[in-house]
Amino acid sequence: MSFLSETLSRVKPSPTIAMTTKAQELKAAGQSVIGLSAGEPDFDTPDHIKDAAIAAIRAGKTKYTAPDGMPELKQAICAKFARENSLSYEPAQISVGTGGKQILYNALMATLNPGDEVIIPAPYWVSYPDMVLLAGGVPKPLTCGPEHGYKLTPAALEAAITPRTKWLIFNSPSNPTGAGYAWDELKALTEVLLRHPHVWIMTDDMYEHLVYDDFTFCTPAEVEPALYPRTLTVNGVSKAYAMTGWRIGYAGGPVALIGAMRKIQSQSTSNPCTISQWASVEALNGSQDFIAANNVAFKRRRDLVVSMLNAAEGIDCPTPEGAFYVYPTIGGCLGKTSKGGKLLATDEDFCNALLDETGVAVVFGAAFGLSPAFRVSYATSDDALKDACSRIGEFCAGLR
Numbered sequence: 151m152s153f154l155s156e157t158l159s160r161v162k163p164s165p166t167i168a169m170t171t172k173a174q175e176l177k178a179a180g181q182s183v184i185g186l187s188a189g190e191p192d193f194d195t196p197d198h199i200k201d202a203a204i205a206a207i208r209a210g211k212t213k214y215t216a217p218d219g220m221p222e223l224k225q226a227i228c229a230k231f232a233r234e235n236s237l238s239y240e241p242a243q244i245s246v247g248t249g250g251k252q253i254l255y256n257a258l259m260a261t262l263n264p265g266d267e268v269i270i271p272a273p274y275w276v277s278y279p280d281m282v283l284l285a286g287g288v289p290k291p292l293t294c295g296p297e298h299g300y301k302l303t304p305a306a307l308e309a310a311i312t313p314r315t316k317w318l319i320f321n322s323p324s325n326p327t328g329a330g331y332a333w334d335e336l337k338a339l340t341e342v343l344l345r346h347p348h349v350w351i352m353t354d355d356m357y358e359h360l361v362y363d364d365f366t367f368c369t370p371a372e373v374e375p376a377l378y379p380r381t382l383t384v385n386g387v388s389k390a391y392a393m394t395g396w397r398i399g400y401a402g403g404p405v406a407l408i409g410a411m412r413k414i415q416s417q418s419t420s421n422p423c424t425i426s427q428w429a430s431v432e433a434l435n436g437s438q439d440f441i442a443a444n445n446v447a448f449k450r451r452r453d454l455v456v457s458m459l460n461a462a463e464g465i466d467c468p469t470p471e472g473a474f475y476v477y478p479t480i481g482g483c484l485g486k487t488s489k490g491g492k493l494l495a496t497d498e499d500f501c502n503a504l505l506d507e508t509g510v511a512v513v514f515g516a517a518f519g520l521s522p523a524f525r526v527s528y529a530t531s532d533d534a535l536k537d538a539c540s541r542i543g544e545f546c547a548g549l550r
């Protein structure tokens with residue numbers, strides 16, 4: 151009998167972390183490596199947020215809080231939902247966790263029974279299917295290709311729903327594609343969901359603030375208020391506030407679900423870091439000006455990467471609405487051999503050869519459930535992006 155649980159044998163380690171680790175090892179060995187695989191902003195946490203954390207420490211606010219968040223932060227989150235999403239939540243409808251990741255995991259653990267299905271539009275954030283498996287459910291990936299801008303269509307959603315469907319996980323703007331749903335696109339999906347009252351919506355709005363051009367963010371319960379009683383609206387401070395390491399995520403949802411999530415958290419990790427909660431109060435209540443300034447840089451980098459990648463042979467790179475990722479397809483590169491002699495049969499082969507031969511680290515599409523493609527995170531300097539994209543261009547030009 152195995153010492154490790156059977157549940158664990160169903161899940162795999164995060165491929166994005168594996169790629170980042172491989173890149174770090176090559177760098178440590180002295181190679182010139184450009185990492186475009188990590189999903190975090192290169193900007194520092196703004197000073198006023200850091201100062202709030204330091205003040206909290208000095209004031210002795212260093213004890214336990216309520217397991218799913220302290221009242222001051224829940225108030226700030228309610229105000230944020232009202233101000234930015236026209237959603238009315240009471241503090242009893244709010245859960246705060248150690249990152250959005252824990253919130254999503256708690257929600258799945260709190261609701262899934264064996265055989266329950268979760269629809270996950272693909273390409274997807276790598277953790278969704280494995281979290282569903284850990285929680286005992288059945289992930290149902292639903293391919294959303296570049297022909298529809300990597301977005302779920304109402305017909306595909308309708309066809310995927312079964313009597314066992316418990317959740318649809320919705321993520322806009324998306325990791326890994328950056329695709330964002332406009333109001334009318336989301337409205338068409340909510341019309342399908344209205345016809346299936348047993349399906350709940352877990353919306354991951356982590357990249358809400360990172361949108362470009364004239365795109366306007368919207369979230370399911372805002373677009374269709376009739377879905378509010380069966381929607382969990384998940385968000386966090388990691389991406390827009392450059393606070394990945396502080397580990398604060400949160401959600402608004404029905405009281406019974408929030409209570410079930412609290413039960414799990416109270417018996418596992420207890421409250422998220424108290425100091426990080428005070429920093430998050432300041433993040434949500436304080437000045438938001440830096441977000442627009444950061445977005446000017448993100449948009450410039452997105453445009454740079456899209457144009458340089460589209461100039462590379464065999465690569466086709468759509469322009470996404472938001473987040474800090476692009477997801478080019480590489481159909482034109484497969485079946486060829488790299489200068490270093492590697493046959494590129496899959497997108498994983500492509501990304502491994504790219505890293506070994508040029509030092510550019512990106513993540514292969516199979517990790518996100520849609521091939522042949524790769525994900526670029528452009529949350530790094532313009533110079534590094536230019537260098538990386540020219541190396542990718544040369545790599546592609548060298549394929550035979």
Ligand SMILES: Cc1ncc(COP(=O)(O)O)c(C=O)c1O
Pocket residue numbers: 189248249250251252275321324325354356386387388394397398399
């Ligand atoms: C789509 C998406 N959801 C959730 C998360 C989790 O964010 P965190 O746990 O840092 O709040 C991430 C982080 O990469 C993400 O990309």
